[in-house]
Amino acid sequence: MRTKKGLVSLLLTIMMLGSILGGCGSAADSNANSQGAGDSTKAKAEKIVFAMPSFNRIPSDIGRVTDAINAITVPKIGVEVDFKIFGPADYAQKVNLALQSGEQMDVFTTLGQFTSYVSKSQLYPLEDLLEEHGKELLAILEQDFGPDMLKSTTLNGHIYGIPVNKGVSIPTNFVYNADMLKEVGFSADDINSVEDLPQIFEAVKQKYPEVIPFGPVNVNPSDPGLILLLKGMYEADFLSDTTGIGAVIGDDSQVLNFYETEEFKSGVTMMREWFNKGYLEKDAATTSIAFSDMISSGRGFSYMASYSGLEAAKALSAQTGKNLEMKRIAPYYFETGAVNMVSWMVSSTTKAPEGAVKFLNLLYTDEELINTVLYGIEGEDYVKVGEHHVKYPDGKDASTVAYTAMLSTGIVGSESLQYQLEGVNWSDVELKLQENKETKKSPFFGFIFDPSEVKTQMSAVTNVVNQYLPGLVCGALDPETTIPKFVQALNDAGAEAIIKSKQEQLDQWIAAQNSQ
Amino acid sequence: MTTTTTKSKGPKKTLPLLLLAVPGLLYFIVNSYIPMIGIFIAFKDINYAKGIFRSDWIGFDNFKFLFQTSDAWVMTRNTLLYNTAFIVLGTIVSIIIAILMSELLSKAFAKVFHTSLVLPNLISMVVLSYLVFAFLNADSGFINNSILAPLGLPEINWYSEPKYWPYLLVFIQLWKTAGYGSIVYIAFIAGIDKSIYEAAKIDGAGKLKQIWTITLPLLKPTIVILTLMSIGRIFNSDFGLFYQVPLNSGALYSTTQTIDTYVYRALMQVNDIGMSAAAGLYQSLVGFILVMLANAIVKKVNADNALF
Numbered sequence: 040m041r042t043k044k045g046l047v048s049l050l051l052t053i054m055m056l057g058s059i060l061g062g063c064g065s066a067a068d069s070n071a072n073s074q075g076a077g078d079s080t081k082a083k084a085e086k087i088v089f090a091m092p093s094f095n096r097i098p099s100d101i102g103r104v105t106d107a108i109n110a111i112t113v114p115k116i117g118v119e120v121d122f123k124i125f126g127p128a129d130y131a132q133k134v135n136l137a138l139q140s141g142e143q144m145d146v147f148t149t150l151g152q153f154t155s156y157v158s159k160s161q162l163y164p165l166e167d168l169l170e171e172h173g174k175e176l177l178a179i180l181e182q183d184f185g186p187d188m189l190k191s192t193t194l195n196g197h198i199y200g201i202p203v204n205k206g207v208s209i210p211t212n213f214v215y216n217a218d219m220l221k222e223v224g225f226s227a228d229d230i231n232s233v234e235d236l237p238q239i240f241e242a243v244k245q246k247y248p249e250v251i252p253f254g255p256v257n258v259n260p261s262d263p264g265l266i267l268l269l270k271g272m273y274e275a276d277f278l279s280d281t282t283g284i285g286a287v288i289g290d291d292s293q294v295l296n297f298y299e300t301e302e303f304k305s306g307v308t309m310m311r312e313w314f315n316k317g318y319l320e321k322d323a324a325t326t327s328i329a330f331s332d333m334i335s336s337g338r339g340f341s342y343m344a345s346y347s348g349l350e351a352a353k354a355l356s357a358q359t360g361k362n363l364e365m366k367r368i369a370p371y372y373f374e375t376g377a378v379n380m381v382s383w384m385v386s387s388t389t390k391a392p393e394g395a396v397k398f399l400n401l402l403y404t405d406e407e408l409i410n411t412v413l414y415g416i417e418g419e420d421y422v423k424v425g426e427h428h429v430k431y432p433d434g435k436d437a438s439t440v441a442y443t444a445m446l447s448t449g450i451v452g453s454e455s456l457q458y459q460l461e462g463v464n465w466s467d468v469e470l471k472l473q474e475n476k477e478t479k480k481s482p483f484f485g486f487i488f489d490p491s492e493v494k495t496q497m498s499a500v501t502n503v504v505n506q507y508l509p510g511l512v513c514g515a516l517d518p519e520t521t522i523p524k525f526v527q528a529l530n531d532a533g534a535e536a537i538i539k540s541k542q543e544q545l546d547q548w549i550a551a552q553n554s555q
Numbered sequence: 556m557t558t559t560t561t562k563s564k565g566p567k568k569t570l571p572l573l574l575l576a577v578p579g580l581l582y583f584i585v586n587s588y589i590p591m592i593g594i595f596i597a598f599k600d601i602n603y604a605k606g607i608f609r610s611d612w613i614g615f616d617n618f619k620f621l622f623q624t625s626d627a628w629v630m631t632r633n634t635l636l637y638n639t640a641f642i643v644l645g646t647i648v649s650i651i652i653a654i655l656m657s658e659l660l661s662k663a664f665a666k667v668f669h670t671s672l673v674l675p676n677l678i679s680m681v682v683l684s685y686l687v688f689a690f691l692n693a694d695s696g697f698i699n700n701s702i703l704a705p706l707g708l709p710e711i712n713w714y715s716e717p718k719y720w721p722y723l724l725v726f727i728q729l730w731k732t733a734g735y736g737s738i739v740y741i742a743f744i745a746g747i748d749k750s751i752y753e754a755a756k757i758d759g760a761g762k763l764k765q766i767w768t769i770t771l772p773l774l775k776p777t778i779v780i781l782t783l784m785s786i787g788r789i790f791n792s793d794f795g796l797f798y799q800v801p802l803n804s805g806a807l808y809s810t811t812q813t814i815d816t817y818v819y820r821a822l823m824q825v826n827d828i829g830m831s832a833a834a835g836l837y838q839s840l841v842g843f844i845l846v847m848l849a850n851a852i853v854k855k856v857n858a859d860n861a862l863f
Contacts, residue, residue, distance in 0.1 A: 138603065139828065159827075160604035259803055322693040325714035325804040387604050495616070498821035498830065499623040505820055506805040515715060515806070531625040 084119040085394030087145040090137075091123070091412065092130040094446035096438055104442055107416050111408050116397040122412075124444065138386055145389045146398060148203075148450060153192065153379045154279055157199050158491040163385040164197035168396040175404040179453055180204055184475045190485030191378040200382035204403055205454035206347035206471025207378050208478040211268045212365040214352060215341035216334065219243060219250070220364075230366045233268060233309070236341075240318040243340050250337070252318040254330030256344040261324045261509040264343035265306050271369040273302045276481040278541055279375040279488045283508075284500050284534045285541035290482050292549060294542040296534055299526050307511045307518045314514025324513035335359035345371070347474070348467040373480040375487055381450055402452050409452040415442035423458070427468075430461040486548045493540045496533030503528045597832040617833035620821060626812060634813040637797075638789040640725050641732075642782060648733040650774065653740030654766055669741075672734030680795025687727060687800055715806040724811070728796055743777050744770060779853055779860045787846040790814060790838040814838060 098104075105122040112118045121143075125133045131152065137144035138161055149156060156162050169177060180188045183204050192200040213230055220226070223242040229235055240252035255263040266283070269275060275297060277286045286297040297303055313319055320326060333339030335358075352365040371377070383402070385395045401408050414421040414429060420442045421429045431440050448457055454468060490497050507525040510516035526534075597617055599610040621627065652672065659665045678686075690697045691713035699710045713719060747770065755765050792813035801811045818834040846862075854861035 160602050260805065320694065321712060322714055325802055325806065327688065327802050494827060494830070495620040495623055498620045498827075501823070502624065502626065502808075502817060502820050505803075506808045509805050510715070528625060533623055 084113050084117050085391040086119045086121065086143075087389075087391050087394045087398055088121045088123065088137075088143045089146045089398065090125060090130070090134055090144060090148075091444065091447060092127050092148065092150070092450060093124045093444040094127055095443050097124055097126055098442045101442065103419075104411065104415055107411050108408065111405065111411065112398060112401060115405070116394075116401060118391075118394040118398050120398060138388070141388070143390075144386050145391060145395045146383060146385055146402075148381060148383050151281065151376070151380050153200055153382050153384070154487060154490065156384060157194055157487070158489050161384075161387055162199040163387045163389055163392050163395075164199060165201070165385060165396060166193075166196070166198040168392060169198060172393060172396045173400045176201065176400040179404050179455075183453060183455055183472050187480070187484065188378060191375045191487075192382055193485065194487045194489070200379060200384040201399055201403065202379050203381040203383070203450055204452065205449055206468070206475060207380075208371045208373070208471070208474040209345035209347045209377075210367045210371040211264060211271055211343055211369040212346050212351070213341060213343055213368045214355060214363055214365040215239075216339075217362045217364040219247065219340055222246060227364060227366050230368065233272075233368050236368075237313065237316070237318070240313065240340075241316070244317060247340075250340050251320050251333060252340045253313060254320060254333055254339050254342050255323055255326075255513055256330060256342045258329055259327050260505060261326065261513050263310065263319075263323070263512055264345065265310060265512040267345050268343060268369050269302055269306045270374075271372050274372050274479070274481070275302065276372070276374040276483055277376060278483065278486060278545065279379075280490065280497075281376065282497065282500055282504055282537075284504075284529060285488070285538045287481075287483060287545075292483070292545060294538050294545060296526065296529065296538060298522065298529065304518055304522060307514070307522070310512060310514035311516075311518055312514070319514055321515075324510045324515040331355075331359055334361055334363070337361070343368070348471045350464055350467040353462070371478050373478050373484055375481075375484055378484075379487075404453065404456070406456045409456050410458050412451055413444050413448060414458060415440075415444075421458075424461050427459055427465050428461050428463070429458040483545065483548070485552075486545055488541055488544060490537075490540075493533070493537050496536045499532035500529055500534055500537065503532050593832065594836055596829055597836045599829055601827065601829045613829075617827075617829045618837060620830055621814075621818075621834060621837060626808070626817065629809060630812045630814050630817045633810065634790060634792050634815075637721075637724065637728075637792065637813065638785075640721075641728055642785045642789070644725065644729060645733055645736055645785075646778060646782060648729055649736035650740055650771075650778070652733060652737040653744055654770060656737065656741050657744040658762075669738075672737060674734075675731045676735035678731070680793070680799045683727070683731065684795075684799040684802060687723075688802065691723075714802060714804045717807045717810040720801060720807055720810040724796060724800065727800060728793070739777065739781065740774065743774060747773055776860050780862060783846060783849055783853065783862050786849045787842045789845055790841045792816070794819065 101122060101124055105120065108120050108122055112120050123133075127150070131149065134144060134147045134149075136142075165173075177189075180201075184202075184207070188202055188204075189198050191202060192198055213233075213236065215230075217227075220239065220243075223239070223246050225239050225242065229239070236253075243250060243252045253263070255261040270277070274289045275286050276288075277283055277297070278294070283297040285294050286300075287294055288300065288302065310319075314323070330339050330342050334342075346365065349365075352363045355365075356363045383399055385392060385399070389395055402412070403409075410429075417423065419432070420440055422432055424430050431437065431443070437443055437445060444451075445460065448454070451457075455472060459465065459468065503525070507516070507521060507528070511518060511521060511525070596607065598612055598614060599607070600613045600616070601607060602610045605611075656665065656668060656672075659668065688696070691699075693699060693710065693712050693714070696713070698713075703710060711719070713723075751769055752765055755769060760768065792815045794815045797811050797813045798816045798819065801807045804811075814834065818831060822831055850862050
C-alpha cells in the first residue's frame with residue numbers, strides 16, 4: 040500500500056516539476072510554407088518572407104493579394120514574396136518568435152524597438168546592398184526627407200534599417216470639441232500655446248459641469264502627451280531610448296536625468312494645477328477608458344496628441360462622431376528615435392539579403408506595389424477616383440471590404456506614392472513632406488545608444504518609470520513630494536550607470552562626427 | 556501489494572500497464588524534459604548573429620536585474636505573502652464549502668450549487684478585472700456611489716491607494732478559486748464510509764463533533780498533498796490577478812508587484828530571453844527547494860502523509 044501511494048505521489052511530483060520548468064520554452068523549427076504565384080519563374084525567383092502589421096481587420100485569405108504582389112515582384116526583380124499580416128498586438132511577438140526559432144523571416148518592421156534589434160545582432164547590414172540595389176530608394180528618401188534620414192538607422196558605419204518615408208514631423212496638437220469651444224466663447228485663434236488652455240478649461244467646466252475638460256490621449260499606462268509637449272518646447276533629445284533616463288536639452292552635450300530637470304518639474308507642476316482645479320478626471324492616471332470614448336459620448340472636451348499635417352482632425356471627427364478640430368501648440372524636434380521609430384529591417388539570418396533589399400527598394404518606390412499592399416486589388420478592393428485618391432467599392436467600407444490595410448499607411452513605403460482615401464486633401468501630404476525638411480534637428484541626430492552593457496539597469500528603471508510617471512504626468516501625484524522619491528528610486532535602480540554609459544557613447548559619437 | 560509481488564508477476568503482466576503510461580510519459584518528455592535543456596540560456600548573453608549555442612557565457616549576470624531595484628524585497632515579499640495567504644485561506648475556505656456542500660440533502664440543490672461554485676473559475680482575469688472595475692471605479696463605481704456615498708463616507712480612489720489591495724486581491728482570488736478548489740474535497744468526503752458516521756451518531760456525536768473527529772482527520776492526507784503541490788508554485792504568481800485586476804496602476808506597485816509582473820514589466824522594453832530564462836529558473840529552483848523542505852518536514856511528523 041505504502042509503495043503504491045509513493046509511486047502515485049512520485050508521478051504527481053514529476054508532473055508538478057514539469058509544469059514549473061515547462062516555462063523555459065524550446066526552439067521549434069517549422070518552415071514557412073509559401074503560396075506564391077510565379078509558376079515558371081518560381082525555380083529562379085528568390086523567396087523572401089515579408090511581414091507587415093495591419094491595424095485593420097485581418098482578412099482570412101490574403102492569397103489573392105500575395106498573388107498580386109508576386110505578379111509585380113517576380114517579373115520586375117525576380118523575388119517571390121511570402122506575404123504575412125499580423126495585428127498590432129501580436130506583431131512583434133510573431134516576428135520575434137520567428138527570429139528566435141529560425142523560421143524564415145526576411146523583411147520586417149518595428150514600432151520603436153529598432154535599438155533592441157540592433158543590440159542583439161538581429162539585423163543585416165544594408166549599406167553595400169543599398170549602393171547596388173537601392174539607388175531609387177536612396178533617391179526618394181533624399182527627395183522626401185532630406186539627406187540625413189538614414190543617419191537615424193546607422194550604427195558604426197552600418198545601415199541597419201530604412202525608416203518609413205512619410206511625414207515624420209509630428210508636432211503637439213490640442214484636439215478639442217469645436218462646438219463646445221464656440222459655446223463657451225472662444226475660438227481657435229485664442230489657442231496658441233499651452234498657457235492659453237486653463238482659461239478655456241475653466242470656461243468649459245463652468246458651462247458644462249458634467250464634461251471633463253481634459254484627458255490623457257493614451258491609457259494603460261496613462262499619457263496625456265505631456266512628455267512630447269515638453270520635448271518639443273524645450274528641445275529635449277532622449278538619445279534613442281524612451282525611458283527618459285539620459286537626455287540632453289538643446290545644444291548642451293551634458294547627459295542628464297530628464298526627471299531631475301526644471302523643465303520636467305514645471306511640466307508636471309502645470310498638470311498638478313490642472314488636476315487640482317478639476318480639469319482632469321480623478322482617476323486619469325489609472326483609468327482604462329480611452330479618452331476618445333469620453334469625447335464621442337460627449338463627456339470629454341479635449342486632449343493633447345501629436346499629429347503630422349493639419350488634416351488629422353477630420354478623421355478623428357469621423358471616428359468620434361463629434362466636430363473635432365485641432366491646433367498646434369508646440370513644435371516638433373527631430374531626435375534619432377523620432378525618425379527611426381518605424382523602420383524596415385532585414386534579419387541577420389536571412390538567406391536572401393539581395394532579394395530582400397531589391398524588394399525594399401520596390402516597396403519604397405513602386406506605386407503599384409505600395410498600393411497593392413495597402414489597398415488590395417483594384418476593382419475588387421478599391422476603386423480609383425482620381426490621380427491620388429481611391430475609395431472602397433460601392434456598398435463596402437473598411438470593415439466589409441475583402442482586403443484593406445488602409446490604416447497601415449503610416450508604416451509602409453513612401454507616403455508620397457500612396458493613394459489617399461477620397462476626401463483627404465492632397466496638399467496636406469505635400470505639407471508633411473515639406474515639414475520633414477523644416478523641422479529642427481537635434482545636434483545629436485543620428486546618435487544611437489547601445490544599451491547592452493546596462494541592460495540590467497534599463498530593465499530596472501523601466502519599472503520605476505512605469506510606477507511613477509503616469510501619476511505625475513496626469514497630475515494625480517504631488518510633484519513636490521513625488522519627484523524626489525521618483526529620482527531616488529531611479530538612482531537605486533541604476534540610473535547613474537545608464538547616464539554614464541550614454542555620456543561615454545555620446546562623447547565618442549561627437550568625436551567621431553568632428554573627425555569626419 | 557508491495558513492489559516485490561508486482562515484480563514477480565513478470566513482464567507479460569506489466570507490459571499493458573506500462574503501455575498505458577506511454578502517452579503520459581511522452582507528454583512529459585516532450586513538453587517538460589526536453590525544454591529543460593534550455594536552462595543554459597539563463598547563463599548566456601544571447602546574440603542572434605552567433606546563434607543560441609555559440610553565444611557567450613556570462614555567469615550570473617542575467618540574474619542581476621531581479622535584485623537590482625529597491626523593489627526586489629517588495630516583490631519577493633508580496634509573492635510569498637500573497638501565495639501563503641492563498642494557500643492557507645484557500646484551503647480553509649474550500650474545506651468549509653466542501654463540508655457544507657456534502658451536508659446538502661436535496662440532490663437538485665446540490666447540482667445547482669456545484670455548478671455555480673465552478674463558474675467563477677471559468678471567468679477570465681481580463682473579464683474579472685472589468686467586473687472589479689465596475690465596483691471600484693472612482694467616478695461611477697458601485698462602492699463609491701451606492702455604498703459609501705449614502706453612508707456619508709468620503710469617496711475612495713481605489714486604484715491609487717495601495718493599502719486596500721492586499722485585502723481586495725485575497726478576496727478576489729478566493730471568490731474565483733475557492734469553489735473550484737472545494738471539488739476535490741467534496742469528492743473525497745463523498746467517498747467516506749457512511750457507516751462510520753452512523754456509528755458516531757449512535758455513540759451520540761453531534762454534527763460538529765462528527766466533522767471534527769471523522770471528516771477532518773480523514774481529509775488530512777489530501778490536504779497535505781494539495782498544500783505541498785501549491786508550495787511548489789509559491790514563487791510564481793497568477794499574472795492576470797496581479798497585472799490585469801489592478802489595471803496595471805503604477806500607484807499600486809507597492810502591494811501588487813510580484814516577481815512575475817516585475818519580470819514582465821522590466822523585459823517588455825529590453826526583450827531579452829536570457830533574462831527571462833533566468834527569472835524562470837530562479838522561480839523554479841526556489842519552488843523546488845521549498846517543496847523538498849516542506850516534504851521533509853511532513854515526513855518527520857508523519858511519514859505516511861509525505862509525497863515521496
